[in-house]
Amino acid sequence: MTTAPRSPRLLLLSAVVLAVAGITLLGMPHGQVPQATTKPAATDARADTDPSSAAAVSPAGRPTASTSPAASAPSVLESALPPHGEGIAGDPAVQRNLEAAWPSDLPAADERVLLAAGRALLRADATGIGRTQWPTVFPDPDGAVAPAFASTGFRIQAAIARRDHSPEKAVVHLVWAGTDRGGIFTDLRITDWHFTRTVKKGTTTWTPQPRT
Structure with missing residues (x-):
C-alpha cells in the first residue's frame, strides 16, 4: 500500500509555524519560561449569628460520612498539614491548622456537644465500639x-464543629x-458528620x- 504525498500547502504552513515558534523562543531571555496566570481562590463567607442555648444530641437518623480528602474544610489545610506518618507529635499542628483554616462560628456549648457526638459516631462507625x-x-x-478498622491504633488527630451554611x-x-x-x-483521613438543629x-x- 502506498501513501499519498503530502500537500505542498500543508508542508509550507508547517514550515511557517515552526519558524514563528523558533523566533519566539529565541526572543525570550535565557532560562525564562512562560508563567501561568492564576486566579485567587474565592473565600466562603459565613454568617456569625447563631442563638445560644443549652445543647443535646439525639441519636436519631443516619449521619453522612465522607472519607474523601475533598471534604468541607478549606483546601488551604492540605498544604499546612504535617507529613504523613508524623505520629501523635504532629496532631497538635493538625488541630491548629484546622482551626485557622475554618474559624469558629458556633456557640461554645453547641460546639462541645457536636464534637463529642462526632467523635463517638466516627469511632463507632470505624471500629464498632459504641454502636x-x-x-x-x-x-x-x-x-x-x-x-473496617481495628480499635488498636485508631485515633482522632483533630476535630472541629462548624456551622454548615445555616444556623440550623x-x-x-x-x-x-x-x-x-x-x-x-x-493517617490524615478525613470524615464529616452532618447535623440539623431543633429547639424544643x-x-x-x-x-x-x-x-442520602
Missing part, C-alpha cells in the same frame, strides 16, 4: 456490617488515623442527618 449508643444510626450493631445545620469535621482490616495504617422548650438538639 449501641446510636440505635437508629447502627440498627444492628452486632450484625452484618463489620468494622452543623458539620463536625474530623481528621483521624487507623489501621484497616488489611493491616494498612493511614429552650433546649437545642443536634440530630445526625439521614444518609
